[in-house]
Amino acid sequence: MQTAIRFDPERLPPRTRELREEVRDFLKSEADAGTFDPARAYKSRGFDRGFSRRVAAKGWIGLTWPKKYGGQERSFLDRYVVSEEFTAACAPVGCHFVADRQSGPVIIRYAKEEIKEEVLPKIIAGEACFCIGMSEPGSGSDLFAASTKAEKVDGGFKVNGTKIWTSNAHRADYMIGLFRTSPPTKENRRHGLTQFLVDMKTPGIKCSPIRNMAGGSEFNEVHFTDMFLPDNVVLGEVDGAWKQATSELAYERSGPERFLDTFFVLTAMMKVLGESPDPRTAESLGRLVAQLHTMRRMSVSVAGMLEQGKEPVLEASIVKDLGTIWEQALPGKARDIAAFHDGAAPLGANAPSFEDVLDYATLVAPKLTIQGGTTEILRGIIARGLGLR
Amino acid sequence: MSDDSIVVETTRRIFADLADPQTLNAAKDDAWKTALWSALEESGLTLAWVPEEAGGAGAEMADGFDVLRISGQYAAPAPLAETLLAGLTLARAGIALPDGPMTVGPIRDGDALRLAGGTVSGRARAVPFARDALHLVAMVEDEAGAAHVALIAIGDAAAADRAADLGAGRADLHFDGVAPAALAPAPEGFGPADFQRLGAVMRVQQMAGALETALDMCTRYVQERVAFGKPIGKFQAVQQNLARLAGEVAAALTAASSSADTLEKWMAGDADITPEDLFLECASAKIRTGEAANEGAAIAHQAHGAIGFTNEYVLQRYTRTLFGWRDDFGGEARWALNLGNAMAARGADALWPALTRR
Numbered sequence: 001m002q003t004a005i006r007f008d009p010e011r012l013p014p015r016t017r018e019l020r021e022e023v024r025d026f027l028k029s030e031a032d033a034g035t036f037d038p039a040r041a042y043k044s045r046g047f048d049r050g051f052s053r054r055v056a057a058k059g060w061i062g063l064t065w066p067k068k069y070g071g072q073e074r075s076f077l078d079r080y081v082v083s084e085e086f087t088a089a090c091a092p093v094g095c096h097f098v099a100d101r102q103s104g105p106v107i108i109r110y111a112k113e114e115i116k117e118e119v120l121p122k123i124i125a126g127e128a129c130f131c132i133g134m135s136e137p138g139s140g141s142d143l144f145a146a147s148t149k150a151e152k153v154d155g156g157f158k159v160n161g162t163k164i165w166t167s168n169a170h171r172a173d174y175m176i177g178l179f180r181t182s183p184p185t186k187e188n189r190r191h192g193l194t195q196f197l198v199d200m201k202t203p204g205i206k207c208s209p210i211r212n213m214a215g216g217s218e219f220n221e222v223h224f225t226d227m228f229l230p231d232n233v234v235l236g237e238v239d240g241a242w243k244q245a246t247s248e249l250a251y252e253r254s255g256p257e258r259f260l261d262t263f264f265v266l267t268a269m270m271k272v273l274g275e276s277p278d279p280r281t282a283e284s285l286g287r288l289v290a291q292l293h294t295m296r297r298m299s300v301s302v303a304g305m306l307e308q309g310k311e312p313v314l315e316a317s318i319v320k321d322l323g324t325i326w327e328q329a330l331p332g333k334a335r336d337i338a339a340f341h342d343g344a345a346p347l348g349a350n351a352p353s354f355e356d357v358l359d360y361a362t363l364v365a366p367k368l369t370i371q372g373g374t375t376e377i378l379r380g381i382i383a384r385g386l387g388l389r
Numbered sequence: 390m391s392d393d394s395i396v397v398e399t400t401r402r403i404f405a406d407l408a409d410p411q412t413l414n415a416a417k418d419d420a421w422k423t424a425l426w427s428a429l430e431e432s433g434l435t436l437a438w439v440p441e442e443a444g445g446a447g448a449e450m451a452d453g454f455d456v457l458r459i460s461g462q463y464a465a466p467a468p469l470a471e472t473l474l475a476g477l478t479l480a481r482a483g484i485a486l487p488d489g490p491m492t493v494g495p496i497r498d499g500d501a502l503r504l505a506g507g508t509v510s511g512r513a514r515a516v517p518f519a520r521d522a523l524h525l526v527a528m529v530e531d532e533a534g535a536a537h538v539a540l541i542a543i544g545d546a547a548a549a550d551r552a553a554d555l556g557a558g559r560a561d562l563h564f565d566g567v568a569p570a571a572l573a574p575a576p577e578g579f580g581p582a583d584f585q586r587l588g589a590v591m592r593v594q595q596m597a598g599a600l601e602t603a604l605d606m607c608t609r610y611v612q613e614r615v616a617f618g619k620p621i622g623k624f625q626a627v628q629q630n631l632a633r634l635a636g637e638v639a640a641a642l643t644a645a646s647s648s649a650d651t652l653e654k655w656m657a658g659d660a661d662i663t664p665e666d667l668f669l670e671c672a673s674a675k676i677r678t679g680e681a682a683n684e685g686a687a688i689a690h691q692a693h694g695a696i697g698f699t700n701e702y703v704l705q706r707y708t709r710t711l712f713g714w715r716d717d718f719g720g721e722a723r724w725a726l727n728l729g730n731a732m733a734a735r736g737a738d739a740l741w742p743a744l745t746r747r
Contacts, residue, residue: 005638005639005642007643007646009647009651012745014661084745085745088741266740267741268737270732270733270736273733277733279726282726283722283729284725284729286672286724286725286728286729287725289673289728289729289732289744290676291673291676293670294640294647295640298639318636321636322639376629379629379632379633380628380632382636383628383631383632386631386635387612388608388612388622388631
């Protein structure tokens with residue numbers, strides 16, 4: 001009579017408090033210097049190469065990676081602290097975030113040694129921005145339907161096809177792309193895909209921006225026309241990318257960015273409500289705080305499991321499912337809770353109003369349960385963890 | 390949560406042997422109650438949190454919390470949690486422990502017992518195991534507002550059945566000038582608020598355990614039940630519902646382990662935990678687990694269809710009890726009101742630092 005689900009009470013060690021203060025001081029000095037405006041940062045989630053280089057100078061990119069590539073071999077819990085502070089502050093991490101979270105770890109695990117030596121130090125220096133080439137016009141959640149072809153040629157591969165929804169492709173230095181090197185087999189439809197490290201300066205790449213409904217244009221359609229990739233940029237096994245995907249998911253899906261994307265709405269709402277709200281309003285606020293605190297405990301617990309070298313794929317999927325549903329629902333709840341307050345007043349000197357904040361969050365919310373694995377896919381993974389698939 | 394301690398192993402064995410929910414549900418009489426209680430008593434579990442010098446087992450708080458989660462996995466058919474809390478409270482107050490099962494009260498918002506002229510009066514609604522326990526342990530307040538621990542014979546109260554049975558053998562108790570069997574000032578460091586907080590965290594352990602079993606029952610049932618030519622667990626709609634249930638169970642398990650760990654360290658004098666940390670942990674746990682109980686019970690019943698609504702099927706033992714537990718030691722709304730007020734008073738800029746202290 002035991003479920004396989006386990007969330008031990010993990011704490012961020014007291015030593016991380018110093019690191020956290022350092023990160024907060026750093027963010028404050030960046031804000032003071034005008035790098036970003038904390039009151040409006042929610043809107044941009046900026047991309048700032050200078051900022052990323054200064055984060056790198058602090059040693060906060062590739063914190064957990066091997067020393068021989070320039071990393072610091074620090075704990076995953078240290079990384080958690082840096083990551084949640086940046087996320088909550090809406091810091092302009094766009095240039096290094098993806099590389100730090102998932103591209104670097106993929107390279108460490110699957111790239112040829114010479115590639116590691118070339119690329120990892122660049123990421124750690126804040127000089128290499130990554131994008132992820134997975135989705136295609138004909139394959140989103142159904143990743144293994146990808147049809148962008150990497151055809152074997154002398155000394156490498158020739159790539160033709162289109163990737164879509166590729167955030168930052170227009171300004172990224174590298175892409176980790178998933179391309180078809182063989183047709184799927186009858187026994188295994190996941191067979192035949194290979195991961196490649198693509199230098200975005202390679203001839204034959206064209207990026208077209210896609211504007212989203214919230215006004216942003218980080219998304220791109222990326223077209224490959226006879227792009228040549230040398231053999232040594234293959235990541236892992238040719239035709240065997242499906243074996244490499246699952247263990248990364250725990251890193252990608254359980255972090256603080258999976259429930260904090262609309263956190264700014266909660267603090268804005270609290271400012272509108274004031275310090276002594278009426279009982280029903282206070283109760284509603286208390287529930288949100290309890291839900292958020294529990295989410296964070298779940299997420300920290302998964303970070304602890306990762307630190308111990310486990311692969312908590314089920315737990316991480318649960319964190320993303322609950323976390324993204326929560327952060328998606330938050331703007332709507334805040335709208336109701338604060339409905340009888342003046343939402344048009346600025347939330348401070350030179351700050352936007354609650355309505356401004358809410359309107360933006362409302363427009364961003366729909367994507368939260370889609371990016372990085374849809375709710376339906378996650379629940380499928382959870383159901384598999386329960387033994388139902 | 391260590392799974393290996395002798396206390397935990399013993400608990401698992403006793404419940405597996407003597408508290409199988411199917412057997413209890415089909416039992417014609419209450420003979421199992423005596424057998425189960427005797428086994429729990431003989432193993433020392435009922436007085437786990439009473440120090441050895443006071444006649445108890447002197448177990449770790451952590452072991453006791455694990456015991457409670459296991460009892461929740463069996464829908465807690467005996468007043469084990471109540472006796473654990475009563476025993477700890479009496480021992481701290483220096484009151485000698487009576488024989489037999491105990492319960493605690495009042496544990497519902499809006500109820501209180503008052504001490505006047507040496508006797509106790511007031512109301513305690515929905516007291517669990519009111520018909521099984523021999524004594525009730527209460528925090529009572531005197532005319533001057535000072536708190537006392539009172540040990541009261543249950544037989545001295547007027548008992549009334551509840552309108553509906555939300556598990557745990559509850560009854561409403563009314564006390565009218567009852568002389569307690571023993572009385573002592575509330576001990577230093579364990580007043581009404583501590584009693585309430587410990588009770589809440591205990592209920593959270595039990596609720597998490599009950600939700601674990603509900604999920605387990607659901608995953609088994611949907612793989613056995615065939616409709617439209619295949620096990621219903623093969624339908625995506627059913628799978629997605631059970632995945633949601635797993636999320637609620639996970640939230641409850643996290644709330645349970647995190648709040649137990651924090652409270653245990655706090656009670657052991659860990660100076661790193663502030664009163665604000667403790668409050669955030671315990672309030673969040675009771676709120677979020679109460680929500681998980683609501684959501685989880687609904688999904689579990691949905692997965693079972695009509696059979697889960699029958700008295701014969703054991704799911705109801707879990708869901709009824711879960712519904713009842715939500716309101717013990719402060720319902721979600723009460724804890725949320727207090728948490729919301731505290732956070733609002735500290736201001737928006739204090740929220741993030743408060744959430745990230747640990």
